[in-house]
Amino acid sequence: MEPTGTLAEADWDAHRPAVFGAAYRILGSVAEAEDVTQDVWLRAAGADLSEVRDLRAWLVTLAARASYNVLKSARVRRESYVGPWLPEPLLTGPDAAAQVLMDDMVGTAMLVVMETLNPAERVALVLHDVFGFSFAQIAEVLGGTHAASRKLASRARARVAAAEKQPRASRAETERVLRAFKAAADAGDMAELVRLLNPEAVYVADGGGKVTAARRPVLGARTIALLVVRQIEIRRPETFRIIEVNGRPALATYQGGELVWLDTVEVADGRITTLRRLVNPEKFAHLGHI
Numbered sequence: 001m002e003p004t005g006t007l008a009e010a011d012w013d014a015h016r017p018a019v020f021g022a023a024y025r026i027l028g029s030v031a032e033a034e035d036v037t038q039d040v041w042l043r044a045a046g047a048d049l050s051e052v053r054d055l056r057a058w059l060v061t062l063a064a065r066a067s068y069n070v071l072k073s074a075r076v077r078r079e080s081y082v083g084p085w086l087p088e089p090l091l092t093g094p095d096a097a098a099q100v101l102m103d104d105m106v107g108t109a110m111l112v113v114m115e116t117l118n119p120a121e122r123v124a125l126v127l128h129d130v131f132g133f134s135f136a137q138i139a140e141v142l143g144g145t146h147a148a149s150r151k152l153a154s155r156a157r158a159r160v161a162a163a164e165k166q167p168r169a170s171r172a173e174t175e176r177v178l179r180a181f182k183a184a185a186d187a188g189d190m191a192e193l194v195r196l197l198n199p200e201a202v203y204v205a206d207g208g209g210k211v212t213a214a215r216r217p218v219l220g221a222r223t224i225a226l227l228v229v230r231q232i233e234i235r236r237p238e239t240f241r242i243i244e245v246n247g248r249p250a251l252a253t254y255q256g257g258e259l260v261w262l263d264t265v266e267v268a269d270g271r272i273t274t275l276r277r278l279v280n281p282e283k284f285a286h287l288g289h290i
């Protein structure tokens with residue numbers, strides 16, 4: 001639908017998932033992406049759009065510029081982050097409050113890799129590979145040249161190529177392994193936990209300095225199993241749910257109705273190769289209670 005001067009509510013509703021999607025992929029934070037989306041809405045609502053020919057591209061450009069500025073200002077804060085950093089989980093699937101633009105780049109594993117890119121690389125990759133922007137358009141967002149934008153996207157794509165090549169279990173298999181993992185952890189069944197974990201599995205926890213969490217990745221099936229059982233004994237969680245975050249099943253564990261940790265996993269050949277446990281309460285407050 002081509003704009004005639006001002007932003008119609010129907011147009012905004014149609015393009016909001018793309019605006020939020022661009023911001024979230026660039027920032028890896030639901031809260032920051034929501035702030036950017038609100039800023040774009042306010043700016044667009046008061047703008048003269050009579051000369052805008054591609055409303056979606058124009059709105060995504062606003063989101064990308066704002067996200068780029070936020071990301072640059074946040075680098076010092078992120079570099080001083082306590083322990084491993086994990087993206088703020090995005091609720092997807094039937095429980096999501098709003099429509100979300102989905103693809104592989106919104107997955108947790110990909111966002112972890114994206115965090116290793118510099119701000120310009122991240123913007124270039126998202127705009128080119130997700131939204132189909134030309135390098136000339138990307139150059140306008142970043143204030144560089146066509147050649148520089150091409151180089152940024154190419155360099156970023158090389159960095160994420162390894163993550164894209166990793167085998168991925170089906171949704172059903174991932175959920176099956178998550179449920180089996182939860183049952184074994186609750187029962188303190190070390191043998192079953194070790195069986196469910198790849199011998200070279202990696203455990204990453206994000207407490208952000210807000211709660212106790214391992215500040216370095218933990219390696220090895222038996223070591224991870226011991227850690228998981230100890231956490232169950234200490235926290236005594238009461239219930240759990242399988243929810244969908246970032247397009248994949250995740251295990252949400254609750255105590256007194258409050259979410260205490262959120263597990264996302266990578267599974268290959270029926271075993272967990274990577275277990276990511278988010279325990280920073282600031283990052284899952286938006287997921288609500290049960």
